[in-house]
Amino acid sequence: xxxxxxxxxxxxxxIYSILAIGFSLVFGVARIINIAHTAFYMLAxxxxxxxxxxxxxxxxxxxxxxxxFVTILGLASYKLIIEKIRVHPAxxxxxxxxxxxxxxxxxxxxxxxxxxxxxxxxxxFTVVFGVKITYQQVFTFIFMVILLISVWFLLMKTxxxxxxxxxxxxxxxxxxxxxxxxxxxxxxxGISVGFAGFAGAIVIPLTVIHPHMxxxxxxxxMAVVVLGGLGSIKGSIIGAFxxxxxxxxxxFLLPMGSxxxxxxxxTILIIVLIIKxxxxxxxxxxxx
Amino acid sequence: xxxxxxxxxxxxTIKEExxxxxxxxxxxxxxxxLLVLPVILPDSYLMRVLILAAIFAMLTxxxxxxxxxxxxxxxxxxxxxxxxxxxxALFNLLLKIPPAGxxxxxxxxxxxxxxxxxxxxxxxxxxxxxxxxIAFPIILTGVVNALPGIxxxxxxxxxxxxxxxxxxxxxxIVTLLMLGSCTVMYKLTQSxxxxxxxxxxxxxxxxxxxxxxxTKYKLLAFCLSGLxxxxxxxxxxxxxxxAGPSTLSVSTSFTIIIYAVFGGVCTxxxxxxxxxxxxxxxEVFQLLPQFRTLFFAAIVLIILLYMPSxxxxxxxxxxxxxxSRCGHKNHxxxxxxxxxxxxxxxx
Amino acid sequence: xxxxxxxxxxxxxxxxxxxxxxxxxxxxELVGLxxxxxxxxxxxxxxxxxxxxxxxxxxxxxxxxDITIDGLIVFNGExxxxxxxHKIVSNGLVLCPERRxxxxxxxxxxxxxxxxxxxxxxxxxxxxxxIVYQLFPKLxxxxxxxxxxxxxxxxxxxxxxxALMSQPRLLCIDEPSIGLAPIVRAxxxxxxxxxxxxxxxxxxxxxxxxxxxxxxSRNYVISSGQIITEGTxxxxxxxxxxxxxYLGM
Ligand SMILES: Nc1ncnc2c1ncn2[C@@H]1O[C@H](COP(=O)(O)OP(=O)(O)OP(=O)(O)O)[C@@H](O)[C@H]1O
Ligand SMILES: [Mg+2]
Numbered sequence: 027x028x029x030x031x032x033x034x035x036x037x038x039x040x041i042y043s044i045l046a047i048g049f050s051l052v053f054g055v056a057r058i059i060n061i062a063h064t065a066f067y068m069l070a071x072x073x074x075x076x077x078x079x080x081x082x083x084x085x086x087x088x089x090x091x092x093x094x095f096v097t098i099l100g101l102a103s104y105k106l107i108i109e110k111i112r113v114h115p116a117x118x119x120x121x122x123x124x125x126x127x128x129x130x131x132x133x134x135x136x137x138x139x140x141x142x143x144x145x146x147x148x149x150x151f152t153v154v155f156g157v158k159i160t161y162q163q164v165f166t167f168i169f170m171v172i173l174l175i176s177v178w179f180l181l182m183k184t185x186x187x188x189x190x191x192x193x194x195x196x197x198x199x200x201x202x203x204x205x206x207x208x209x210x211x212x213x214x215x216g217i218s219v220g221f222a223g224f225a226g227a228i229v230i231p232l233t234v235i236h237p238h239m240x241x242x243x244x245x246x247x248m249a250v251v252v253l254g255g256l257g258s259i260k261g262s263i264i265g266a267f268x269x270x271x272x273x274x275x276x277x278f279l280l281p282m283g284s285x286x287x288x289x290x291x292x293t294i295l296i297i298v299l300i301i302k303x304x305x306x307x308x309x310x311x312x313x314x
Numbered sequence: 315x316x317x318x319x320x321x322x323x324x325x326x327t328i329k330e331e332x333x334x335x336x337x338x339x340x341x342x343x344x345x346x347x348l349l350v351l352p353v354i355l356p357d358s359y360l361m362r363v364l365i366l367a368a369i370f371a372m373l374t375x376x377x378x379x380x381x382x383x384x385x386x387x388x389x390x391x392x393x394x395x396x397x398x399x400x401x402x403a404l405f406n407l408l409l410k411i412p413p414a415g416x417x418x419x420x421x422x423x424x425x426x427x428x429x430x431x432x433x434x435x436x437x438x439x440x441x442x443x444x445x446x447x448i449a450f451p452i453i454l455t456g457v458v459n460a461l462p463g464i465x466x467x468x469x470x471x472x473x474x475x476x477x478x479x480x481x482x483x484x485x486x487i488v489t490l491l492m493l494g495s496c497t498v499m500y501k502l503t504q505s506x507x508x509x510x511x512x513x514x515x516x517x518x519x520x521x522x523x524x525x526x527x528x529t530k531y532k533l534l535a536f537c538l539s540g541l542x543x544x545x546x547x548x549x550x551x552x553x554x555x556x557a558g559p560s561t562l563s564v565s566t567s568f569t570i571i572i573y574a575v576f577g578g579v580c581t582x583x584x585x586x587x588x589x590x591x592x593x594x595x596x597e598v599f600q601l602l603p604q605f606r607t608l609f610f611a612a613i614v615l616i617i618l619l620y621m622p623s624x625x626x627x628x629x630x631x632x633x634x635x636x637x638s639r640c641g642h643k644n645h646x647x648x649x650x651x652x653x654x655x656x657x658x659x660x661x
Numbered sequence: 662x663x664x665x666x667x668x669x670x671x672x673x674x675x676x677x678x679x680x681x682x683x684x685x686x687x688x689x690e691l692v693g694l695x696x697x698x699x700x701x702x703x704x705x706x707x708x709x710x711x712x713x714x715x716x717x718x719x720x721x722x723x724x725x726x727d728i729t730i731d732g733l734i735v736f737n738g739e740x741x742x743x744x745x746x747h748k749i750v751s752n753g754l755v756l757c758p759e760r761r762x763x764x765x766x767x768x769x770x771x772x773x774x775x776x777x778x779x780x781x782x783x784x785x786x787x788x789x790x791x792i793v794y795q796l797f798p799k800l801x802x803x804x805x806x807x808x809x810x811x812x813x814x815x816x817x818x819x820x821x822x823x824a825l826m827s828q829p830r831l832l833c834i835d836e837p838s839i840g841l842a843p844i845v846r847a848x849x850x851x852x853x854x855x856x857x858x859x860x861x862x863x864x865x866x867x868x869x870x871x872x873x874x875x876x877x878s879r880n881y882v883i884s885s886g887q888i889i890t891e892g893t894x895x896x897x898x899x900x901x902x903x904x905x906x907y908l909g910m
Contacts, residue, residue, distance in 0.1 A: 289456025
């Protein structure tokens with residue numbers, strides 16, 4: 027049980043971290059609440075399914091293709107739709123909701139509303155304290171950690187990362203440093219969607235693929251982002267693992283736990299917001 | 315004698331105020347149409363579509379009241395609808411209260427829900443408010459699913475009493491209820507309360523500074539919106555004779571927003587018109603159900619991109635123009651304002 | 662003439678914030694822009710550095726409201742009024758904004774490096790960093806500190822240092838003395854003089870008139886969005902009406 031909880035926490039926590047960091051950066055840099063963020067994660071999963079099943083691609087190749095496709099799609103949606111209405115915050119949320127629903131429906135049209143799955147990349151398992159751990163789980167976790175480290179490196183050690191962080195904190199002042207805010211927004215969206223696609227690509231062998239699979243991570247991801255404080259990268263990671271742990275405990279310990287995991291996550295979110303409206307590690311957003 | 319004067323005045327009003335303005339003509343024709351339709355065409359299926367349209371019109375208008383006018387963007391409006399549906403189902407099934415009692419009671423329960431979510435939302439703004447409001451119905455869905463003994467779980471509660479027993483009876487009750495409640499909401503938004511809502515939306519801080527208790531007004535918005543949405547939920551439950559988790563679903567919340575955006579936010583009448591246009595259209599799509607949601611999502615994107623104030627408002631702007639000097643409305647073909655005779659051609 | 666502003670007008674939601682402002686500045690000059698609270702000093706600097714135009718572009722509703730900006734701004738013989746803010750910086754006009762605005766979550770070093778965003782050569786960045794550290798030795802001892810935790814004076818120095826990293830030819834500084842103790846204030850002013858001596862022109866917005874007038878060659882007095890008068894410090898100090906009405910001395 028304990029081992030189960032730990033494994034589940036590590037894997038889910040790292041997925042939520044990746045998703046939440048991307049979501050939070052896009053919000054910080056471009057002030058866009060991208061409800062479609064996890065829809066890109068879902069799209070990546072379907073791309074891999076289609077790539078391996080219909081086109082007979084090697085799984086690794088299919089993963090690469092999926093990530094590239096999803097990133098391009100994200101950039102195109104931004105350029106063609108979101109950028110034009112970005113000045114109205116409410117309209118932007120509604121447009122991203124519509125986008126997510128469009129993606130979902132197109133997937134239902136193409137693949138039906140059934141549960142699909144792809145084969146694992148690495149076979150086999152090992153037993154630790156009487157609990158079966160598949161190599162795929164280990165592999166996924168290692169990849170997630172690599173992904174997290176590369177996000178961290180990109181943000182903390184490169185000039186682009188510096189510009190992204192600066193713009194996320196204060197768009198106006200970032201302009202004064204010669205940072206082209208709209209260019210950085212575009213790049214950030216590309217990165218954020220790309221990482222969402224990457225997360226989807228690595229994790230799907232462990233889960234089922236379904237056109238509605240974006241909703242549940244969306245909800246927990248939003249809870250993570252608010253918990254950690256919008257725009258705080260450290261906060262996103264800590265929040266993600268807190269949520270991952272809570273979810274694992276609920277699912278494994280409570281009867282009917284899998285129904286309640288979303289509810290508990292969101293209740294935590296609301297309690298945190300009532301006590302501390304700017305999140306646990308919150309940066310208050312400049313009054314715009 | 316006095317009746318003659320009265321009639322004359324009525325006649326003058328109709329001639330000067332109503333006939334001259336296309337939107338008023340359309341509104342009146344629309345209401346007349348709704349009221350006489352069952353007499354002309356008592357088709358059971360059509361009736362059913364229009365009853366559901368009326369329920370959703372009420373629901374969408376209540377969203378617009380809260381999110382459009384008072385500016386408290388609610389992305390989880392299905393909460394009120396679901397609370398209304400489930401509570402009237404419980405009142406009806408457990409306490410055997412007939413619809414005439416259970417529906418108003420469910421409205422009150424929804425008001426309570428409005429208060430409960432209104433309080434945390436008072437402190438929140440922008441994205442935090444949006445995320446919190448999305449959260450509430452999802453939390454409740456989890457609870458509903460986890461307590462199948464009381465709520466019926468994923469299947470929901472079925473076997474509620476019929477609303478009236480006859481289709482036509484249902485139709486008139488629901489339609490009149492919709493017309494009444496939307497009129498109340500519209501009138502409220504045109505009153506002093508409406509002005510304060512507008513001010514809260516635009517600049518809450520300066521309103522607070524001028525000594526107005528914005529908290530009270532925000533809670534009022536949550537409660538009233540909850541009341542109408544809850545009643546809509548109760549009516550829905552009794553009409554469909556089932557209250558299920560779909561009433562609380564994220565897609566219900568989003569559909570409401572889609573209707574409101576289509577009609578134009580901050581109008582009330584736009585919401586009603588949008589539902590009466592889109593809902594029957596949706597029934598046409600029953601033939602191709604797989605394209606339905608896709609179609610609606612695409613419509614929203616197009617509206618947002620090309621008609622940011624909504625389709626209905628876009629049409630109104632085409633058939634009416636407002637005089638820039640005196641602020642009176644005129645139909646689009648007029649060359650000069652009918653009140654102050656200012657020429658329009660420069661605009 | 663390095664900077665020339667002609668008939669600059671800014672209107673927020675029908676309120677005229679700047680009403681046909683004219684000002685100019687020669688290369689190497691230190692010019693003061695003074696006036697009571699709410700006169701429009703910060704707005705003028707923001708308009709010159711392109712922030713008002715940016716704000717107009719990115720935000721509708723909420724605080725952005727309805728913005729109109731109009732007028733001619735010429736910097737080094739080039740029109741900058743239609744240039745996006747991030748291009749203006751690369752031309753050498755840099756603003757050190759009001760209330761310092763450090764990137765609070767980032768370290769001092771990252772803040773300074775953000776200032777050097779446009780410089781590609783690592784060597785040049787290193788050189789500029791050394792200049793800034795030489796000017797503000799305090800910053801050097803705190804390179805790894807999160808800038809939100811710096812004291813007010815240190816934050817001000819960081820703000821100026823960050824602006825210097827952008828290699829300005831004209832530096833606009835908005836109220837550097839705000840909220841600082843007299844000793845720290847004197848230190849900041851001293852540094853500003855020193856920067857000016859290095860050949861960087863400075864447009865200084867300040868409330869602390871007695872000190873400013875000792876530093877500047879010329880001053881503009883602004884009130885309710887209009888330039889009331891301009892002239893050398895002695896001239897303004899000797900004009901009793903100006904002194905009483907606008908400078909409150
Ligand atoms: N975003 C805005 N929207 C509306 N009005 C604004 C905005 N920003 C500034 N103002 C108004 O413009 C006027 C000038 O403001 P500004 O900040 O330029 O004054 P200032 O001279 O810098 O004052 P201080 O010395 O207090 O810093 C003020 O009346 C202010 O209220
Ligand atoms: Mg100022």
